[in-house]
Amino acid sequence: MNQFDITDKIATAFGAGLLLLGIVGLGLVELVAGKPYSPVPLTNEAGEVIATPAIDPTLRTGLVLLGLLVLFVWGLYRAATPDTGVDRTPTEVTAD
Template identity: 55%
Template sequence: MNTQTDIVDKVALALSGALVVIGTAVLGTVEILAGQPYGAAPVTNEAGEIVATPAVDPVIRTGVVLAGLAVLLLWGVYRAAAAEEAPERERRDVTAD
């Protein structure tokens, strides 16, 4: 079994990690710095008018995180398809003392 990482592994893991971190930590920090509201839904007044919206659309944040997870899934499929079959091990009889 090949345990060495090649350039495809490094790029896939870096891209996946970067997308997940951007979608959660970076865009979450942008939301906090932008101020209220922190929720995903727009804030309305009693008349139903929208008075405040989130700084970053929740659909964009979710899409960035899901893109990172999709890259990770595709990398896993690639690794499974590219895996070499492990050579058969010799069977040894082990006796207990």
């Protein structure tokens, strides 16, 4: 048995939500905001900043990394806790 308890559901939902927000959600905001799609400010020949991204790339990267960290810690938790729902009593199998 590999049942999810409430801790598993919260951790996976929170981690996946952060990943989706950082990648898809803020990516759509950047797309709707229009050009430039570059993660760095665009400059002209004189060095003046002519366009900047709508969402700071460090914010997006931070959300994605936080989501991955939550899922990694949840994975460590799942590996460290025993699975109590499994019946480990040996059974005899007879050949016909």
